[in-house]
Amino acid sequence: xxxxxxxxxxxxxxxxxxxxxxxxxxxxxxxxxxxxxxxxxxxxxxxxxxxxxxxxxxxxxxxxxxxxxxxxxxxxxxxxxxxxxxxxxxxxxxxxxxxxxxxxxxxxxxxxxxxxxxxxxxxxxxxxxxxxxxxxxxxxxxxxxxxxxxxxxxxxxxxxxxxxxxxxxxxxxxxxxxxxxxxxxxxxxxxxxxxxxxxxxxxxxxxxxxxxxxxxxxxxxxxxxxxxxxxxxxxxxxxxxxxxxxxxxxxxxxxxxxxxxxxxxxxxxxxxxxxxxxxxxxxxxxxxxxxxxxxxxxxxxxxxxxxxxxxxxxxxxxxxxxxxxxxxxxxxxxxxxx
Amino acid sequence: xxxxxxxxxxxxxxxxxxxxxxxxxxxxxxxxxxxxxxxxxxxxxxxxxxxxxxxxxxxxxxxxxxxxxxxxxxxxxxxxxxxxxxxxxxxxxxxxxxxxxxxxxxxxxxxxxxxxxxxxxxxxxxxxxxxxxxxxxxxxxxxxxxxxxxxxxxxxxxxxxxxxxxxxxxxxxxxxxxxxxxxxxxxxxxxxxxxxxxxxxxxxxxxxxxxxxxxxxxxxxxxxxxxxxxxxxxxxxxxxxxxxxxxxxxxxxxxxxxxxxxxxxxxxxxxxxxxxxxxxxxxxxxxxxxxxxxxxxxxxxxxxxxxxxxxxxxxxxxxxxxxxxxxxxxxxxxxxxx
Numbered sequence: 001x002x003x004x005x006x007x008x009x010x011x012x013x014x015x016x017x018x019x020x021x022x023x024x025x026x027x028x029x030x031x032x033x034x035x036x037x038x039x040x041x042x043x044x045x046x047x048x049x050x051x052x053x054x055x056x057x058x059x060x061x062x063x064x065x066x067x068x069x070x071x072x073x074x075x076x077x078x079x080x081x082x083x084x085x086x087x088x089x090x091x092x093x094x095x096x097x098x099x100x101x102x103x104x105x106x107x108x109x110x111x112x113x114x115x116x117x118x119x120x121x122x123x124x125x126x127x128x129x130x131x132x133x134x135x136x137x138x139x140x141x142x143x144x145x146x147x148x149x150x151x152x153x154x155x156x157x158x159x160x161x162x163x164x165x166x167x168x169x170x171x172x173x174x175x176x177x178x179x180x181x182x183x184x185x186x187x188x189x190x191x192x193x194x195x196x197x198x199x200x201x202x203x204x205x206x207x208x209x210x211x212x213x214x215x216x217x218x219x220x221x222x223x224x225x226x227x228x229x230x231x232x233x234x235x236x237x238x239x240x241x242x243x244x245x246x247x248x249x250x251x252x253x254x255x256x257x258x259x260x261x262x263x264x265x266x267x268x269x270x271x272x273x274x275x276x277x278x279x280x281x282x283x284x285x286x287x288x289x290x291x292x293x294x295x296x297x298x299x300x301x302x303x304x305x306x307x308x309x310x311x312x313x314x315x316x317x318x319x320x321x322x323x324x325x326x327x328x329x330x331x332x333x334x335x336x337x338x
Numbered sequence: 339x340x341x342x343x344x345x346x347x348x349x350x351x352x353x354x355x356x357x358x359x360x361x362x363x364x365x366x367x368x369x370x371x372x373x374x375x376x377x378x379x380x381x382x383x384x385x386x387x388x389x390x391x392x393x394x395x396x397x398x399x400x401x402x403x404x405x406x407x408x409x410x411x412x413x414x415x416x417x418x419x420x421x422x423x424x425x426x427x428x429x430x431x432x433x434x435x436x437x438x439x440x441x442x443x444x445x446x447x448x449x450x451x452x453x454x455x456x457x458x459x460x461x462x463x464x465x466x467x468x469x470x471x472x473x474x475x476x477x478x479x480x481x482x483x484x485x486x487x488x489x490x491x492x493x494x495x496x497x498x499x500x501x502x503x504x505x506x507x508x509x510x511x512x513x514x515x516x517x518x519x520x521x522x523x524x525x526x527x528x529x530x531x532x533x534x535x536x537x538x539x540x541x542x543x544x545x546x547x548x549x550x551x552x553x554x555x556x557x558x559x560x561x562x563x564x565x566x567x568x569x570x571x572x573x574x575x576x577x578x579x580x581x582x583x584x585x586x587x588x589x590x591x592x593x594x595x596x597x598x599x600x601x602x603x604x605x606x607x608x609x610x611x612x613x614x615x616x617x618x619x620x621x622x623x624x625x626x627x628x629x630x631x632x633x634x635x636x637x638x639x640x641x642x643x644x645x646x647x648x649x650x651x652x653x654x655x656x657x658x659x660x661x662x663x664x665x666x667x668x669x670x671x672x673x674x675x676x
Contacts, residue, residue, distance in 0.1 A: 151641050155493035155584035157535045179517050190617040197495045197575060197582045197622055199635050199649045204614040208637030229641035233584040237535060237575050244535050246493035246571040276542040279528040284535055297537050299546030303489050303567035311537045
């Protein structure tokens with residue numbers, strides 16, 4: 001059997017997620033005929049190595065998508081807003097990493113382990129959820145299916161790589177300033193992130209919530225069902241890669257913690273790491289670079305009738321962004337939806 | 339009027355909390371006649387400066403408390419268990435920072451802003467609550483008084499100084515190893531704490547909870563009332579000083595968020611820092627060294643009828659330990675209970 005191969009474009013190939021998509025496509029041997037890297041004027045001609053071939057970055061503009069089957073967009077909301085409709089018109093299927101189209105009721109918002117069936121009604125664009133939403137939903141879905149989720153209270157511990165390379169550089173330079181006893185300066189975040197915790201991710205809305213918190217709330221409802229109640233507090237901590245989440249879940253049906261753990265263990269995309277007596281629980285430095293969503297500290301919440309507490313960790317650039325986008329493409333192919 | 343002054347002993351004067359008690363007694367001009375520093379054999383004769391006087395550490399043992407009015411114990415559970423009864427017998431009032439006596443129903447567990455009246459029934463020993471409990475309760479009490487608290491879901495972001503000086507040294511040496519590109523080693527915590535988050539504070543119980551989590555649950559019930567439901571996830575992050583907490587509260591009565599903020603603003607020991615649009619919210623590096631409990635990110639939780647989310651930060655060594663202990667002593671004097 002001859003496998004079909006595809007013409008792929010990455011819009012925003014020089015950003016952290018764009019680079020990660022390129023490397024994940026190579027790792028997973030995605031069936032690629034031609035890979036186009038579409039960046040800004042400034043990045044035109046920049047070289048990227050893909051499977052020992054050299055690819056020169058072209059400019060992302062009208063006309064660039066005519067021979068493209070799948071276009072990964074990871075250049076922010078403005079580029080997605082302006083260029084995604086053009087890419088669709090020119091015949092590409094767009095997998096969009098920005099938040100621009102996520103809450104549009106005509107756009108499927110998909111985590112392949114959670115709601116692959118929503119791909120069936122795509123109209124040329126599929127939205128990739130927010131990083132902290134994705135990892136939470138991979139774990140919540142099997143719980144919801146079995147016990148029915150009523151309410152979720154989540155507090156996050158998020159890595160600086162979610163902000164981009166300049167935030168990684170800022171944390172590194174703050175470490176250097178600290179060691180050299182220089183004054184620690186900041187420009188990416190409103191305060192020093194080294195040795196600190198900032199309850200502030202993305203911008204604030206009039207309600208007092210951040211956009212990041214509302215993404216976790218609204219995207220969860222869109223994907224799992226709007227009768228699920230969610231509240232969130234999102235916090236940046238001095239970690240480079242992998243977001244952690246303290247998640248409290250109330251279900252409709254009573255849970256048996258052993259059964260719940262077994263269900264999670266057998267669910268796609270999840271690894272349970274939960275032998276606290278042996279210090280086995282997920283931690284960011286060990287989950288960075290991995291594909292799975294890791295869950296541990298699974299324990300009954302005695303403060304309500306049907307409650308459980310969990311600690312969920314995943315690589316925010318991989319499962320939280322690039323990997324999920326590539327998995328969306330793979331699932332579209334599997335389901336013959338291209 | 340001649341103010342009475344007291345003979346004070348500090349058991350464990352070389353630890354982080356012991357040193358902090360000494361400096362806070364000086365700062366607050368506590369009415370001291372004589373200050374005794376009672377340590378191990380090893381620390382005998384060590385010098386400490388107190389208000390320009392030099393004090394030589396003596397050995398903490400039977401007989402050392404005969405002339406002592408108030409003894410601050412901050413040398414761990416074993417020392418409190420063995421020596422506190424002796425100190426009481428010799429006539430001292432013990433303010434104990436360990437967890438040894440906290441849950442004993444005959445021992446008052448006190449945060450002076452929250453339940454000073456519990457000092458009235460002391461029998462020679464008053465227990466100082468756990469650091470993460472204290473800062474949470476200072477904020478929960480005025481909410482409970484006005485609206486009646488049903489349930490609390492808390493996730494913590496705790497500083498390494500809670501573990502002691504060796505944890506501060508470990509974080510610092512990990513920073514140095516990182517900069518010198520050496521392998522990062524650990525001995526205090528089971529994993530590297532730099533650029534990481536460990537959902538593990540104190541040891542694990544068979545239930546899957548840590549002792550730290552159970553302290554937050556049990557101590558809150560003992561102090562605020564046993565019908566209050568609490569669940570907790572406690573997490574260590576790479577911060578030197580000041581614990582932060584993401585606290586979700588459900589109340590019996592409906593809350594108006596503006597009224598709630600006003601109530602907190604006028605409550606003793608609390609400072610509200612809550613102008614998110616201007617990036618004003620409490621953060622660990624700014625709360626370290628301060629006496630207040632800081633609260634911000636106060637916002638309605640839309641996932642339940644009467645819910646609020648908050649972000650609470652305080653210096654874990656000051657209000658979380660040493661300051662609260664000294665305030666207990668001050669309140670005992672005020673209430674004529676010595």
